[in-house]
Amino acid sequence: MAIDLRAPGDAYVAFWREYHMSTLTTPRPDGTPHVVAVGVTYDPEGGAKGIARVIANRHSRKVANVLAAGPAGARVAVCQVDKGRWATLEGVARVRTEPEAVADAVARYAERYGRTPAPNPDRVVLEIALTRAMGRA
Template identity: 75%
Template sequence: MAHDVRDPSPDFLAFWREHHVCTLTTPRPDGSPHVVPVGVTYDPEAGLARVITSKNSTKVANILAAGPEGARVAVCQVKKGRWATLEGRATVRTEPEVVADAVSRYTERYDRTPAPNPDRVVIEIALERALGRG
């Protein structure tokens, strides 16, 4: 079922506020999918999803390899019969204020402050599609 990225149903948004491990799928340079577990925050007002990670990760390398336009990616979460996917174009952000905001959002959703990481960056996904059930 499709959802409005910027105006999701209350149930869809509530599901994205719950504590769930998600997956991020990025395209490798050869086009094959690279899927890894991540924490994701969803900001419908801005039309963004965010993932904090290390600048040396494979997911960051895949996004950077796609060029300045970024890479088409998907984040997904599942719990029993409920599922939700957000799709869009990902870019890598390094500005300290953007990283700090993403860490704050992660801390709020996951009720855990991540360990300090001087190599932390943000994968910012400009959302184009939202799908889900439950």
């Protein structure tokens, strides 16, 4: 079911604030999908249609996949499932390395998941400018 990114609805936003692990799908350089478990935060007011954020190690495969796509970014998807409820956010990911962007993403992660990740000097943020949402929350 399509979700309007400009007005996603209270239940959809609330689902993205509950504690759920998600998957992130990034394209490998050969075009095949790379799917990995991640924590995701969703900011429906960020950007033109919302932003999703994934904190990651700069040396991870998911970060390498996004960087390999070039400066325009990589088309990615994040998804979470809980019994009959599910939600997918799609968009264009770019790697952010600025300390303030990383700190903001870590704070958002801590709020959603109830714990602050250990300090990591290699931490970056995959910031996803959203283009599509689907789900049943």
